[in-house]
Amino acid sequence: MSFSLASTLPAWQALQNHYENVGKHLVLRDLFDKDSSRFNKLSHTFNGLKEEDGPIFFDFSKNLITEETVKLLVQLAKEANVEGLRDSLFNGDHINFTEGRAVYHPALRNLSDKPMKVNGEDVMPGVRSVLKHMKEFSDAIRSGTWKGYTGKPIKSIVNIGIGGSDLGPVMVTEALKPYGKQDMELHFVSNIDGTHLAEALNKCDPETTLFLIASKTFTTAETCTNAQSAKDWFLSQAKDPAHVAKHFAALSTNEKEVTAFGIDSANMFEFSDWVGGRYSVWSAIGLSVALYIGFENFEAFLGGAHAMDNYFRSTPLEENIPALAALISIWYSDFFGAQTHLVAPYDQYMHRFPAYLQQLSMESNGKAITRSGDMVNYTTGKILWGEPGTNSQHSFFQLVHQGTKLIPADFLIPIESHNPIDNNKHHRMLFSNFAAQTEALMLGKTPAEVKAEGAADEIVPHKTFVGNRPSNSIIAKKITPASLGALISFYEWVTFTEGAVWNINSFDQFGVELGKKLAKNVLSQLDAEGKVNDHDASTNGLINLFKTGF
Numbered sequence: 001m002s003f004s005l006a007s008t009l010p011a012w013q014a015l016q017n018h019y020e021n022v023g024k025h026l027v028l029r030d031l032f033d034k035d036s037s038r039f040n041k042l043s044h045t046f047n048g049l050k051e052e053d054g055p056i057f058f059d060f061s062k063n064l065i066t067e068e069t070v071k072l073l074v075q076l077a078k079e080a081n082v083e084g085l086r087d088s089l090f091n092g093d094h095i096n097f098t099e100g101r102a103v104y105h106p107a108l109r110n111l112s113d114k115p116m117k118v119n120g121e122d123v124m125p126g127v128r129s130v131l132k133h134m135k136e137f138s139d140a141i142r143s144g145t146w147k148g149y150t151g152k153p154i155k156s157i158v159n160i161g162i163g164g165s166d167l168g169p170v171m172v173t174e175a176l177k178p179y180g181k182q183d184m185e186l187h188f189v190s191n192i193d194g195t196h197l198a199e200a201l202n203k204c205d206p207e208t209t210l211f212l213i214a215s216k217t218f219t220t221a222e223t224c225t226n227a228q229s230a231k232d233w234f235l236s237q238a239k240d241p242a243h244v245a246k247h248f249a250a251l252s253t254n255e256k257e258v259t260a261f262g263i264d265s266a267n268m269f270e271f272s273d274w275v276g277g278r279y280s281v282w283s284a285i286g287l288s289v290a291l292y293i294g295f296e297n298f299e300a301f302l303g304g305a306h307a308m309d310n311y312f313r314s315t316p317l318e319e320n321i322p323a324l325a326a327l328i329s330i331w332y333s334d335f336f337g338a339q340t341h342l343v344a345p346y347d348q349y350m351h352r353f354p355a356y357l358q359q360l361s362m363e364s365n366g367k368a369i370t371r372s373g374d375m376v377n378y379t380t381g382k383i384l385w386g387e388p389g390t391n392s393q394h395s396f397f398q399l400v401h402q403g404t405k406l407i408p409a410d411f412l413i414p415i416e417s418h419n420p421i422d423n424n425k426h427h428r429m430l431f432s433n434f435a436a437q438t439e440a441l442m443l444g445k446t447p448a449e450v451k452a453e454g455a456a457d458e459i460v461p462h463k464t465f466v467g468n469r470p471s472n473s474i475i476a477k478k479i480t481p482a483s484l485g486a487l488i489s490f491y492e493w494v495t496f497t498e499g500a501v502w503n504i505n506s507f508d509q510f511g512v513e514l515g516k517k518l519a520k521n522v523l524s525q526l527d528a529e530g531k532v533n534d535h536d537a538s539t540n541g542l543i544n545l546f547k548t549g550f
């Protein structure tokens with residue numbers, strides 16, 4: 001079954017009618033009043049984890065949907081053949097057809113003994129052998145048996161990478177800090193801004209520092225330049241290039257470039273082209289995670305994602321949590337005209353989670369051309385953004401509550417805190433805010449309620465909240481390696497389902513190329529004498545200003 005535009009599917013038309021006749025008139029307060037079982041009907045529990053990692057609970061009931069909406073959305077997913085694309089993905093088909101590649105990151109976390117094949121070949125032996133290498137290496141570094149060039153154990157890890165070779169490791173090591181090795185210092189250098197590297201190196205000693213050069217392609221300008229500068233810094237003290245072998249490892253698919261850089265192939269951790277950058281924290285790119293939380297925890301992290309993969313793959317769309325979350329998000333994007341989606345983790349350790357999801361969602365689905373080569377006539381990739389609660393409440397939540405835009409939101413919290421200080425008082429306060437925010441967004445506050453509190457007439461409209469603003473609530477038992485793995489995998493499948501319905505290829509990223517190419521040209525002009533005049537007037541003016549200074 002193939003189609004061009006999702007908007008030509010019968011279910012899309014039916015949803016359009018449903019929106020006009022029902023959707024845009026829905027009032028959440030009334031829906032709860034009318035149906036006492038709404039919460040039960042529209043919430044789901046993911047039970048795929050071990051008891052200590054807990055279930056994860058997803059409440060979709062505070063959304064502008066009815067059972068009919070869900071039915072129509074599921075019908076849309078069926079007509080768009082989401083299940084077919086899902087099967088193709090798990091079959092190792094080259095569904096990233098613009099790059100001629102499979103999309104096979106689930107193989108990286110396939111902890112079962114089942115084979116997974118690409119081009120007829122089982123990739124699992126290769127995956128397992130890299131995992132074994134990661135285990136040996138991380139055990140050696142963590143136990144101190146791996147020594148630097150002067151015989152001292154490694155104390156600092158500097159991961160040099162950008163995009164998918166940075167955001168996953170940063171986010172996961174932050175989120176799992178309670179599992180981290182206390183005396184290991186982690187630094188992540190991504191930006192080409194020399195400040196990023198300089199500040200990290202200021203805190204490191206060449207004798208006790210390990211650099212992980214993380215780059216799928218090993219050609220990314222920022223990473224190659226930062227890696228070279230790091231090597232120069234190291235050799236300015238270590239002198240002998242033979243010492244590089246004790247202090248540099250590469251996480252890459254490009255053996256040729258790794259060797260050319262001077263990294264021993266024994267210190268290379270490989271993965272394959274069927275792992276997209278934004279899906280690579282599960283691969284060798286996750287080495288900093290394994291070093292920090294230990295291999296066993298890293299394996300548990302993979303296991304959590306694997307459990308969500310199995311669930312997504314085998315659960316009917318009607319009850320499939322990631323698929324439903326994606327469909328509800330499409331409902332807001334394409335029928336209500338919502339442009340953004342807020343993610344607010346009520347967990348300070350997860351402060352980089354929204355940044356991580358930005359690449360996952362926006363690099364995957366920021367496309368306007370369908371798989372059939374047509375220009376879409378509907379909205380695709382939402383603008384994903386967020387900050388942890390409660391901080392976000394004291395900054396931009398004003399707009400979420402009283403602004404003019406509809407902002408669907410995910411609120412996320414664990415039941416158990418890693419730091420239940422003051423008799424868990426802090427966590428109870430955190431949870432009270434989590435619950436109160438979704439309630440406030442939904443209920444709002446009527447002019448009558450404001451007036452009853454004694455507000456002057458002219459102030460009443462300013463203190464009124466229209467309410468009826470939707471949200472998803474996601475409650476984990478605890479943020480453990482496994483539950484975090486499952487949560488990330490959940491968002492991956494949300495992203496996948498959205499892209500499948502919109503009929504775009506969620507797995508290429510040509511949009512990042514043009515700017516890269518133009519930057520190369522500008523750089524060569526910065527190095528040459530004289531003023532430039534071959535760009536538009538604005539770009540010429542900016543370049544010449546940099547060349548001459550103020």
Ligand SMILES: O=P(O)(O)OC[C@H]1O[C@H](O)[C@@H](O)[C@@H](O)[C@@H]1O
Nearest residue numbers: 162163164165215216217220277
């Ligand atoms: O790991 P690499 O090859 O250095 O790529 C880093 C990043 O580069 C580009 O911006 C994109 O392709 C991203 O998807 C990728 O994550």
